[in-house]
Amino acid sequence: MTTDEQLVERAIAGDGDAFGEVVRRWERKIYALAYGFTGSVEDARDAAQETFVAAYRNLQNFRGDAKVSSWLHRIAVNQCITRQRRARVRAETGIEEAVESAGEAFLSTGEQSSPARAAETKERTEAVRRAVAALTPELREVVLLKEFEGLTFQEIADALQVPLSTVKSRLYTALRQLRMRLEKFELEVAPR
Amino acid sequence: MRERINANGAGEAHGCGRAEDLLAYLYGESEPAEAADFRRHLADCAACVEDLAAFGGVRASVGEWREEVMRSIPALNVAERVAPFAVSTKTETRAADVTYAIESDRARTRTRSASAALREFFSLAPMWLRAATATAAVVFCALAALTLARAEVRWDSNGFAFNTGVAERVIEKQTPSPEPKGFTQEQIDALIRQSVEREVAEAQARWRAEEADRVNVVNAGGVVERRAAPSRNTGGTAASRSQQGPRRSTRGGSNNQLLAEDNGDVFYPGEESVPRLTDILGAVKSQSKENER
Numbered sequence: 001m002t003t004d005e006q007l008v009e010r011a012i013a014g015d016g017d018a019f020g021e022v023v024r025r026w027e028r029k030i031y032a033l034a035y036g037f038t039g040s041v042e043d044a045r046d047a048a049q050e051t052f053v054a055a056y057r058n059l060q061n062f063r064g065d066a067k068v069s070s071w072l073h074r075i076a077v078n079q080c081i082t083r084q085r086r087a088r089v090r091a092e093t094g095i096e097e098a099v100e101s102a103g104e105a106f107l108s109t110g111e112q113s114s115p116a117r118a119a120e121t122k123e124r125t126e127a128v129r130r131a132v133a134a135l136t137p138e139l140r141e142v143v144l145l146k147e148f149e150g151l152t153f154q155e156i157a158d159a160l161q162v163p164l165s166t167v168k169s170r171l172y173t174a175l176r177q178l179r180m181r182l183e184k185f186e187l188e189v190a191p192r
Numbered sequence: 193m194r195e196r197i198n199a200n201g202a203g204e205a206h207g208c209g210r211a212e213d214l215l216a217y218l219y220g221e222s223e224p225a226e227a228a229d230f231r232r233h234l235a236d237c238a239a240c241v242e243d244l245a246a247f248g249g250v251r252a253s254v255g256e257w258r259e260e261v262m263r264s265i266p267a268l269n270v271a272e273r274v275a276p277f278a279v280s281t282k283t284e285t286r287a288a289d290v291t292y293a294i295e296s297d298r299a300r301t302r303t304r305s306a307s308a309a310l311r312e313f314f315s316l317a318p319m320w321l322r323a324a325t326a327t328a329a330v331v332f333c334a335l336a337a338l339t340l341a342r343a344e345v346r347w348d349s350n351g352f353a354f355n356t357g358v359a360e361r362v363i364e365k366q367t368p369s370p371e372p373k374g375f376t377q378e379q380i381d382a383l384i385r386q387s388v389e390r391e392v393a394e395a396q397a398r399w400r401a402e403e404a405d406r407v408n409v410v411n412a413g414g415v416v417e418r419r420a421a422p423s424r425n426t427g428g429t430a431a432s433r434s435q436q437g438p439r440r441s442t443r444g445g446s447n448n449q450l451l452a453e454d455n456g457d458v459f460y461p462g463e464e465s466v467p468r469l470t471d472i473l474g475a476v477k478s479q480s481k482e483n484e485r
Contacts, residue, residue: 027270032261041266049270121256128257147254148261152221165212172211179246182253 004068012059019059022068023052029149030076036144037080039133047079054079066158073149073159077141084137124185131181139174142167208237218247410472 004025010018030051035044054075062071132140145156153171157164210233216222217230234241344353375383 023270027268028262028265031265031268032258035261035265036258045266045268048268052270121260124253125257125260128253132254132257143254146219147251148258153216153219168212168215172215175247175250176243178250178254182250183246 005064008059008062008068009064011056012062019056022055022072026069026072027052030072033073033076033144033148034080036132036148037077037137037140038083039129043083047076047083051076051079067155069149069151070155070158073145073151073155074161077145077160080141081137127182127185128178131178131185134181135174135177139170139177142170143174143178146171208233208239210237210240211243214240214243214247218244218251 002021004022007018007022011022027048031044031048034047034051035041038044038047051072055072058075062068132143135143141160142156145151145159146153151159153164153167156167160167210230213222213226213230213233217227222230230240234244
């Protein structure tokens with residue numbers, strides 16, 4: 001099977017189909033990462049598309065010694081952070097509610113086995129989504145790259161261009177904060 | 193691998209200081225020897241055991257959310273949108289094409305942004321504004337429905353016509369007339385002709401009456417002037433005037449016509465045989481002078 005790095009090399013050499021294959025391999029993962037980061041279907045779709053556009057524009061700058069996955073994730077995270085800044089401005093004008101409702105609507109479209117289980121799952125996933133959204137961008141990107149994308153610590157460090165120890169410390173902090181928020185949610189739900 | 197966790201205050205929450213080993217163990221990234229060593233550590237460290245269990249729960253919850261997200265990913269078609277443009281040769285041109293394609297795609301989804309903006313407006317608006325907007329919308333819809341229900345669209349030889357039905361309702365209350373409205377060109381010409389003939393006949397009758405009056409005046413008081421005194425105005429005698437009759441008549445006719453036109457009166461050819469008023473006055477004056485003498 002052709003590796004991502006080989007595909008990118010072919011794309012740089014002028015093989016248009018090669019870059020299309022890279023996009024096909026990664027579009028869902030990049031979208032999921034973007035959705036986890038922004039909490040909005042529209043923003044996630046736009047961020048995913050812009051990630052690949054930015055990647056295509058910078059094909060010539062791709063370093064052969066780096067991994068394509070790290071490269072794409074770095075671009076995606078930067079896209080998300082940019083969007084997050086815009087979202088912060090929008091939140092000040094009251095659009096955050098629309099984003100919240102969009103996220104809820106998006107999660108409600110999943111198939112569920114039974115109404116009771118569906119409601120329970122929806123509540124829990126919504127709690128997780130809110131807990132992740134409450135993290136700072138630095139903590140959130142590490143969690144999403146680890147949990148959504150399954151990158152190794154080293155890949156995350158490469159993608160974010162930060163030291164390995166920083167990745168671990170951020171992830172540890174993020175997990176502790178998520179734990180506290182989810183336990184609080186469990187306590188709120190338990191008496192029902 | 194034994195880096196201390198101290199950024200963002202993470203390390204200080206973990207008592208034993210093996211948070212990095214815990215993370216590596218949790219995510220399966222520790223070497224076999226390191227994993228064995230950490231397992232032995234767990235037997236003596238309640239904090240690490242507690243963290244490991246709690247973080248496992250967090251990971252499960254996040255994983256559940258991730259599954260939900262992955263199940264619900266909409267059709268992206270990013271590859272289909274990007275790949276065709278990647279076939280061309282120049283990178284800058286291709287990137288511009290891709291950007292254009294994505295902008296077009298975003299324009300298609302912009303309707304949702306508009307609806308989000310509308311929701312935002314209503315969420316921010318006070319209650320009275322929401323009620324007023326809702327009432328206005330209902331009234332507008334009702335009026336529009338009424339208008340459309342009574343609307344009549346017609347396209348015939350007279351062209352396209354759109355009638356809302358309001359004017360039609362008023363016409364229905366009037367007594368319908370079987371006769372066609374308006375006149376034809378022939379009818380208008382006939383009416384004008386009749387009117388003109390009637391006016392001419394009346395004018396002629398009036399002229400005849402006036403002529404008869406003037407003849408009576410001349411006969412009553414001024415027969416003398418025909419045979420007597422010279423007229424001041426004409427500067428000649430009645431005889432000489434009679435001699436010049438035909439010529440003067442013609443010239444006098446044209447003079448009278450000009451004079452009449454100047455005075456705003458109308459002079460008619462039938463009046464040529466009527467004596468001039470100045471002549472009559474001159475005759476009357478000369479006679480009165482003779483009488484005084």
